[in-house]
Amino acid sequence: MHIIKSGTLVGLTAMFLSSTAGLAMAEPVTINFLTAEADGSFDAAIAAFEAENPDIKVNFETVPFDSMVPTIESRVGGKDSSLDLFLVDTPRVPAMANSGYLRDISDRLGAVEAVASEAAQSVLKYNGTLYALPLWTSTQLMYYNKDLFDAAGIAYPSSDAAARMTYDETVALARQVMAGSDAKYGFVPEQIDRYYQLQPIFEGNGGGTGLTGEGNLTPDVANDKWIAAGKFYSSLFEDGLAPRGIAVDQMQSVFTSGETVFYVTGPWRLKAFDEATNLNFGLAPIPYWTDSKAQTPTDSWAVGISPYAAHPEAALKFAEFITLNPAGVGLVLESIPNVPVNQQAYGPYIDWLAGENPAVGDDLKKIMTYELADTPVPRPRSIGYVAFETVLNRAFSDIRNGSDVASTLQQAQQQLGSQLRRIQ
Amino acid sequence: MTRWSNIRVAALFLLPAVVSVVLLRLWPAAIAVHQSLLAPRASSYSLENYLYIFTDPSFLNSVWVTLLFSFIINPLQIAAALGLAILFNNKLPMTGFWRTAVLLPVAIPQSVSAVIWAVAYRPDGLLNSLLQLVGIGPQRFVTSPEQALGSIMLVVSWIGVGYWMTMLIAGLQDIPKSLYESATIDGANGWHKFWYVTLPQLRRPLTFVLVADTVANFLVFAPVNILTGGGPQGSTDLIMNQIYTNAFVNGDQGSAAAATVVLVALVLVIVLIQFRLMGDGSER
Structure with a gap:
C-alpha cells in the first residue's frame, strides 16, 4: 500500500526539524518495543529506522489491548531492563509517572513543542515534566x-x-x-x-x-x-x-x-x-x-521510555523516529491510519485518508476535521x-x-x- | 560408608529439591508476606493492607465467590472424573480414543480454551444454536450473574476432568482383580463392588486428586480473566482475579500480597481438613 505518497513525505519532511542526529553506538544493541498493535504494523518504520541506524535493532512485541497495563506493571514494576520503550495511553501518564514507570525526557520538549498543540503536549506531561512522545490522537x-x-x-x-x-x-x-x-x-x-x-x-x-x-x-x-x-x-x-x-x-x-x-x-x-x-x-x-x-x-497512544531500559538512548532515538520524524510518522501511518498528533501532518494525512476511502472521503474529512478541532x-x-x-x-x-x-x-x-x- | 558420608550423599541428592523449594516456594512466599505487611509508602510493618482488604467489599465478595466455586466444582469434577475413569477402565470399543478425547483439552492452554468458549458462549454462538435445536431459548451464559459462575465451571471442568480421570484410571488399574473375584464369589453386585472394593482401594489416588483439584480450582484465573473479568456483578470474581487486578492493573502490590497470603491460608486450611477426612486412621 502506498499511502503516504513520496511527494507527501517530502512535504512533511520540509515541515519538520529532523531529530535524527546520530548517537555514537559502540556496539549493536537490540531494543524491545511493546505495543498493543498487530504484528507487522510497525515493520516498515522499523526497517527504515534500522537502515538508518545499523547499530540498533528493534524487537517488536505485542500484547492484547487489555494486557498492556498489566504487562507494563509487571515488567517495568519488576525493573525489567529488557523492556526499553512502550506505548502509553495518555490519560495513564500521570499514574505511570507517579509510579516511576516512565523516564523523564524533558530534554526533548522543544521538539515536541514544534509539532504538537498545547493540549496535545499537556497529556504527555506530569507535574511539568515530559514523560512521553506524541504518536496519535483519536476521534470517533x-x-x-x-x-x-x-x-x-x-x-x-x-x-x-x-x-x-x-x-x-x-x-x-x-x-x-x-x-x-x-x-x-x-x-x-x-x-x-x-x-x-x-x-x-x-x-x-x-x-x-x-x-x-x-x-x-x-x-x-x-x-x-x-x-x-x-x-x-x-x-x-x-x-x-x-x-x-x-x-x-x-x-x-x-x-x-x-x-x-x-x-x-x-x-x-x-x-x-x-x-x-x-x-x-x-x-x-x-x-x-x-x-x-x-x-x-480523544487522545490515544504515546511512546514512553522505561526508566530501567537497558538502552534508553537507542530507545529514545527510535521513539523520536516514529513520533517526530516525518518519514517515520508516515511509515507508521501506512499500517495504522490513526490520527497523527503532529498538527502539520494532519492536512496531508486527512487528504490521503479521504482519498483511500473515496466512497465516504468527503464526509470523513468534514467530520474528522470538525470533531478534532471543536468537540474533543x-x-x-x-x-x-x-x-x-x-x-x-x-x-x-x-x-x-x-x-x-x-x-x-x-x-x-x-x-x-x-x-x-x-x-x- | 560412614554415617557422615551417608549424610553427605543424602544431602547431595536432596540439594536440587531443597534449592528449588527455597527459591521457587519459600522465598516468593517470604516476599509476599513481607509485601503484605508494607502499606503503600510505608517503611515499617503494619496490618494496614489486611485491614484494607477485609473492609473492601469486592475482596470479601471474591472470598465468598471462591468458596462457593470450590464447594461446587470440586465434588462435581471428582465425581465426573471418577465416573469417566470407571467407564473407560472397562473394555469399551475404542476406549483409547475416548480417553484421549477427554484428556485432549488439558493439552490446550487455558487461555486458548477460554477464547474458544467465549465464541461458543456468544448470543449467536454454538451453544445457543444447539439449545435451539432441542427447543430451549437463548441463554446469556457469561453475561448473566446467575449463569456466569456455572459457565466458568463448565469451561474449567472441560479442561481439567480428563486430567483427573487419567490419575484415577491409573489407580483403578492398580486394584488387584482378585478382590473383585472374591467379591463376586461372596455374591456382591456392581454397587457393592464399587462401594466396598473400588472406593477403599482408590483412597490414595482419590486423596491426591481431591487435594490437587482443590488447589488447582483455588488458582483458576485465565478463564475468568478472559470470559468475564470477574463480572457480571462480581459473580465470577475469584480471589485470583482480585489479586491480579490489584497487583497488575491497579499497581497495588501491598493489597495483592495480603490477598495472596489469605488465599494460601485458606487453601492450607481446606487441604488439611481434606487430609484429615481422607486419612484411613492408620497413622493415628
Missing part, C-alpha cells in the same frame, strides 16, 4: 449501513455537524430502520465497557468526568446525570439495540455482517469495513445530548486514572448486563472512594 465516527436505510425507505442521516442527532433521535431512527429492514441491532458502540468511548454518553450528559477535587482524586460517578446516562446505556442492551455477550475485539463483526444500523468506532476501522463484502456504509457525527455540547473522545474532550488527568477506569469499566459491564444502574454506580463510587484514598 458513527458509521451507518446504507443498505438497511434503503430497505426501510428512510433517508440517510446528515454528515453535517450542525445537523448532528441527539442520542434520543439516533435511537428513534435506529428503531425505525430496524422495523423496516432485517437489521438485528440498532446502535452499537464498539468499545463497550470502556470509559474512552462511553465518556461522551456519561460526561456528555452534563454529569462531569467522574473525577473531581484536588488532583481529580474524588469520585463523582453516582450523580443524577450519570445515573440518567447509565439508564440510557442499559436500555440499549435491554431493548436489543446492542448485543450482550460479544467481546470488544469481536464486536466489529456485527457491523461487517450487515446487521447493524449505527456503529460507533474510530477511523481505524475504515479499511476493514471497506473490505467487508456487501457492506455499504456512510458516516455521520456521533450523537450528543439535548441541551449539552457535543463531545467526542480529554479523559480526566489523575494519578488515580487507572483505578478509576478499571472500576468504571466493570460498572459499565454490569450496567450493560442488566444490573440496577443507580446501585451499580453507587457501588462504583464507594469502591473508587476507597481506592483513591489509598492512592492519596
